[in-house]
Amino acid sequence: xxxxxxxxxxxxxxxxxxxxxxxxxxxxxxxxxxxxxxxxxxxxxxxxxxxxxxxxxxxxxxxxxxxxxxxxxxxxxxxxxxxxxxxxxxxxxxxxxxxxxxxxxxxxxxxxxxxxxxxxxxxxxxxxxxxxxxxxxxxxxxxxxxxxxxxxxxxxxxxxxxxxxxxxxxxxxxxxxxxxxxxxxxxxxxxxxxxxxxxxxxxxxxxxxxxxxxxxxxxxxxxxxxxxxxxxxxxxxxxxxxxxxxxxxxxxxxxxxxxxxxxxxxxxxxxxxxxxxxxxxxxxxxxxxxxxxxxxxxxxxxxxxxxxxxxxxxxxxxxxxxxxxxxxxxxxxxxxxxxxxxxxxxxxxxxxxxxxxxxxxxxxxxxxxxxxxxxxxxxxxxxxxxxxxxxxxxxxxxxxxxxxxxxxxxxxxxxxxxxxxxxxxxxxxxxxxxxxxxxxxxxxxxx
Amino acid sequence: xxxxxxxxxxxxxxxxxxxxxxxxxxxxxxxxxxxxxxxxxxxxxxxxxxxxxxxxxxxxxxxxxxxxxxxxxxxxxxxxxxxxxxxxxxxxxxxxxxxxxxxxxxxxxxxxxxxxxxxxxxxxxxxxxxxxxxxxxxxxxxxxxxxxxxxxxxxxxxxxxxxxxxxxxxxxxxxxxxxxxxxxxxxxxxxxxxxxxxxxxxxxxxxxxxxxxxxxxxxxxxxxxxxxxxxxxxxxxxxxxxxxxxxxxxxxxxxxxxxxxxxxxxxxxxxxxxxxxxxxxxxxxxxxxxxxxxxxxxxxxxxxxxxxxxxxxxxxxxxxxxxxxxxxxxxxxxxxxxxxxxxxxxxxxxxxxxxxxxxxxxxxxxxxxxxxxxxxxxxxxxxxxxxxxxxxxxxxxxxxxxxxxxxxxxxxxxxxxxxxxxxxxxxxxxxxxxxxx
Numbered sequence: 001x002x003x004x005x006x007x008x009x010x011x012x013x014x015x016x017x018x019x020x021x022x023x024x025x026x027x028x029x030x031x032x033x034x035x036x037x038x039x040x041x042x043x044x045x046x047x048x049x050x051x052x053x054x055x056x057x058x059x060x061x062x063x064x065x066x067x068x069x070x071x072x073x074x075x076x077x078x079x080x081x082x083x084x085x086x087x088x089x090x091x092x093x094x095x096x097x098x099x100x101x102x103x104x105x106x107x108x109x110x111x112x113x114x115x116x117x118x119x120x121x122x123x124x125x126x127x128x129x130x131x132x133x134x135x136x137x138x139x140x141x142x143x144x145x146x147x148x149x150x151x152x153x154x155x156x157x158x159x160x161x162x163x164x165x166x167x168x169x170x171x172x173x174x175x176x177x178x179x180x181x182x183x184x185x186x187x188x189x190x191x192x193x194x195x196x197x198x199x200x201x202x203x204x205x206x207x208x209x210x211x212x213x214x215x216x217x218x219x220x221x222x223x224x225x226x227x228x229x230x231x232x233x234x235x236x237x238x239x240x241x242x243x244x245x246x247x248x249x250x251x252x253x254x255x256x257x258x259x260x261x262x263x264x265x266x267x268x269x270x271x272x273x274x275x276x277x278x279x280x281x282x283x284x285x286x287x288x289x290x291x292x293x294x295x296x297x298x299x300x301x302x303x304x305x306x307x308x309x310x311x312x313x314x315x316x317x318x319x320x321x322x323x324x325x326x327x328x329x330x331x332x333x334x335x336x337x338x339x340x341x342x343x344x345x346x347x348x349x350x351x352x353x354x355x356x357x358x359x360x361x362x363x364x365x366x367x368x369x370x371x372x373x374x375x376x377x378x379x380x381x382x383x384x385x386x387x388x389x390x391x392x393x394x395x396x397x398x399x400x401x402x403x404x405x406x407x408x409x410x411x412x413x414x415x416x417x418x419x420x421x422x423x424x425x426x427x428x429x430x431x432x433x434x435x436x437x438x439x440x441x442x443x444x445x446x447x
Numbered sequence: 448x449x450x451x452x453x454x455x456x457x458x459x460x461x462x463x464x465x466x467x468x469x470x471x472x473x474x475x476x477x478x479x480x481x482x483x484x485x486x487x488x489x490x491x492x493x494x495x496x497x498x499x500x501x502x503x504x505x506x507x508x509x510x511x512x513x514x515x516x517x518x519x520x521x522x523x524x525x526x527x528x529x530x531x532x533x534x535x536x537x538x539x540x541x542x543x544x545x546x547x548x549x550x551x552x553x554x555x556x557x558x559x560x561x562x563x564x565x566x567x568x569x570x571x572x573x574x575x576x577x578x579x580x581x582x583x584x585x586x587x588x589x590x591x592x593x594x595x596x597x598x599x600x601x602x603x604x605x606x607x608x609x610x611x612x613x614x615x616x617x618x619x620x621x622x623x624x625x626x627x628x629x630x631x632x633x634x635x636x637x638x639x640x641x642x643x644x645x646x647x648x649x650x651x652x653x654x655x656x657x658x659x660x661x662x663x664x665x666x667x668x669x670x671x672x673x674x675x676x677x678x679x680x681x682x683x684x685x686x687x688x689x690x691x692x693x694x695x696x697x698x699x700x701x702x703x704x705x706x707x708x709x710x711x712x713x714x715x716x717x718x719x720x721x722x723x724x725x726x727x728x729x730x731x732x733x734x735x736x737x738x739x740x741x742x743x744x745x746x747x748x749x750x751x752x753x754x755x756x757x758x759x760x761x762x763x764x765x766x767x768x769x770x771x772x773x774x775x776x777x778x779x780x781x782x783x784x785x786x787x788x789x790x791x792x793x794x795x796x797x798x799x800x801x802x803x804x805x806x807x808x809x810x811x812x813x814x815x816x817x818x819x820x821x822x823x824x825x826x827x828x829x830x831x832x833x834x835x836x837x838x839x840x841x842x843x844x845x846x847x848x849x850x851x852x853x854x855x856x857x858x859x860x861x862x863x864x865x866x867x868x869x870x871x872x873x874x875x876x877x878x879x880x881x882x883x884x
Contacts, residue, residue, distance in 0.1 A: 028482065029482065030480075030481065030482035030483060031823050032461075032819050032820060032822050032823055033820050033823055057759075068749075069743070069749065070744060070745075070746070070749050073742075073743055073744035074744045074809065076744075077744055077809045077810065077812070077813040078809060078812070078813075079816075080812055080813065080815060080816030080819075081812065081813030081814065081815070081816030081817045081820075082816070083820075102820060103816075104816045104819050104820055108459075108461075108819055140753075144752075144753060144755065147755050148755075148758055148759070151705070151706060151758055151779065151781075152758075154705035154706065155705045155706070155779065156705075157703065157704065157705050158600055158704050158705055158779075159599075160598050160599075160703075161595075260703045261702075261703050261878075261879045262598050262703060263594045263597040263598050264591065264594040264595050264597070264598055295536060295541075296530075296532040296533075296536065296542075297532060297533050297536035301532075302530075305588055306530060309584050309585075309586075309587030309588050310587070310591070311588070311591050312588055312589070312591040312592035312595055313595070330591060330594070330595050331591065332591070332594070358537070361537075362533070362536040362537055362539075365536070365537070365538065365539030365559070366536060366539060366541070368539060368558070368559075369539045369540065369541060369556075369557060369558050369559070370541075372484045372485070372558040373484055373485040373556065373558060375484050376483050376484055376485045376825070377823070377824075378823070
């Protein structure tokens with residue numbers, strides 16, 4: 001789509017600024033807010049992941065115009081509590097720096113002036129004019145944020161379910177970039193310097209894909225010209241990022257056990273689907289995941305929880321860019337064999353095509369519902385288009401829905417045949433099955 | 448004929464709520480939300496985990512095992528025909544439920560077949576079916592839910608804190624009860640609670656989405672009024688006499704965590720004396736007070752952050768229910784003892800200097816934006832509207848009260864609430880799992 005086209009409510013309008021920043025805008029009157037997400041893309045790999053993860057928090061500490069976070073936050077609060085948050089996303093083998101700016105719409109303030117203009121100026125200041133000391137970022141900020149990032153990385157263990165899933169992914173993809181944690185590694189922090197990090201960031205912002213997604217009751221043309229003014233900083237030649245490694249061969253499933261002083265065991269299974277988001281089979285894969293473990297009507301919830309009473313949660317989840325599927329369940333340690341065998345049975349049933357009409361159709365309705373409600377949340381809407389951009393899939397929501405309507409059971413069975421179990425990871429307590437403790441110290445198994 | 452539906456309008460929020468009370472006593476609210484794909488409905492009862500002793504209109508006092516409200520919530524999802532989740536799934540809806548200290552809520556959202564789904568919600572909540580077999584099956588599932596929370600440091604530090612702040616009030620007990628207490632639950636106990644608390648007089652429905660408010664509201668009224676409910680008579684909830692002091696000043700538990708967790712809690716023993724409007728004002732005044740003291744735009748937060756004593760997840764908030772109230776603040780820290788000293792020092796510093804006028808106005812303006820922003824979410828609107836309604840408060844009046852409070856209110860609250868002798872500390876230390884007092 002180009003400039004000057006007719007504006008359709010809820011559709012994606014786009015432009016490219018003179019410096020190569022891509023802008024996508026979805027006009028809709030239904031929200032009380034205006035939401036802006038900025039994404040800076042980088043290839044995920046061991047060498048740079050930690051430094052990339054450090055950057056947004058250093059930037060948020062201060063810019064040339066607003067040199068402390070206290071100044072930044074007061075300015076934002078003055079804009080009726082505008083929110084500016086940053087984070088790191090991992091989508092397939094891509095790592096993204098995200099800034100999200102959330103403002104209430106001007107019609108609620110009862111004053112003149114544009115909150116969006118003021119908010120965008122703060123965002124631009126933070127991203128394009130970082131506070132520089134000598135030839136690097138301000139060193140006090142870098143050192144403090146290195147310590148904070150170390151805490152974030154170590155803190156993974158505090159949520160045992162997320163920890164178990166992440167550890168399973170790390171074991172499964174130890175040789176691939178996907179095995180890198182989105183916040184990086186502790187051992188890489190020491191060598192990061194304020195100068196090196198600043199030079200790395202300048203390179204990133206100048207050459208890597210940089211995008212703005214905006215949702216709200218706005219006129220695209222006005223916003224585009226406002227952005228051309230505010231985001232007019234120099235950038236260099238754009239850089240292509242490497243594609244994702246999806247079609248990974250599996251030999252034999254691996255079994256990994258880790259011990260911590262926990263009450264509940266966490267059983268996690270990682271599968272390779274051999275199907276990428278851009279493949280035609282992707283829609284059938286969504287059904288596969290939905291029938292197996294995506295909903296309360298799914299096989300896992302029905303059999304592990306409702307029939308066998310072994311768990312409170314038992315579900316499966318898809319990582320669409322990497323084409324892996326994870327199963328996660330919380331169980332008594334002594335029920336490991338039983339739970340694993342019930343889970344395996346569900347996966348075998350899928351492969352044999354033991355899927356009844358009800359499972360198929362309930363899943364179809366569930367998927368349609370999930371997709372339709374995306375439109376009611378600005379962040380989910382943005383995420384949908386971002387996924388499409390990264391995965392090379394340009395479907396509108398309506399096109400996507402049509403493809404879901406067309407999936408048949410045969411399609412699901414065909415996808416099921418490609419799915420291979422790669423890794424079974426079990427996080428368990430310190431007691432042996434005969435009840436004696438072996439005193440492994442908690443937290444140290446994360447090597 | 449004039450409409451039976453009252454319309455309450457909030458110009459500030461650009462929202463309207465339609466309201467009508469059914470003959471059977473059920474309050475029904477509908478908020479139309481143009482342009483949304485999703486429609487969301489909740490059916491709530493004013494029955495939570497703290498309601499374990501009660502009496503109906505002069506009858507016998509009844510005491511039930513801890514965790515019964517939550518257990519009942521799980522069990523209503525099953526009837527003679529099986530699992531209710533499946534019937535929602537057949538109509539493309541996503542359904543769930545949750546239990547808090549004070550209420551239980553059943554919910555679904557859907558983009559199609561909304562009226563059929565609403566009928567299902569109304570039917571399954573009003574048609575209990577408990578058997579010995581299904582109760583015993585649920586014990587295994589809830590036991591795993593409890594075990595999951597035992598490994599959750601945030602949950603542990605929170606309940607350890609409530610156990611310090613409260614001597615006898617049931618808010619100190621886990622919402623799900625304990626592995627032992629849920630074994631005492633039988634179908635008879637569930638029916639006893641059901642027949643008391645799941646009466647329309649003790650319940651409310653809230654529906655939100657792009658729909659015709661009166662037409663959808665009448666569907667609810669018709670369903671409930673066709674069931675021949677007899678008046679319930681008042682429910683008397685019996686709570687033990689809670690002293691105004693804290694029970695313990697400190698608790699430490701050891702768990703598998705990367706670094707210590709620290710919470711500081713202040714008990715507010717005076718909430719029981721307040722009218723509903725006073726309770727709302729107190730909540731808003733206290734939230735603004737905490738923002739001006741501990742907000743990330745204020746000096747105290749920034750000093751603690753730069754010294755590595757807190758991280759960006761440092762959090763604070765005030766809870767004001769009709770029978771209990773407290774302020775909690777804290778997060779992960781490398782040094783809980785030093786963090787404690789520094790926060791107390793900070794509070795005393797602010798008490799000397801007073802609340803800054805600029806800061807008060809900035810936080811008030813920011814709080815308005817935060818409140819408004821959350822009206823993007825249908826779930827936020829419905830869940831909060833009824834939670835406030837069970838406390839007798841009109842949720843949509845919050846911006847108005849926020850607008851009316853003064854810096855003097857906040858200043859006064861600072862001295863009244865954040866006192867030395869009504870606080871407690873809850874800490875989670877890294878290591879092997881164990882509790883020490």
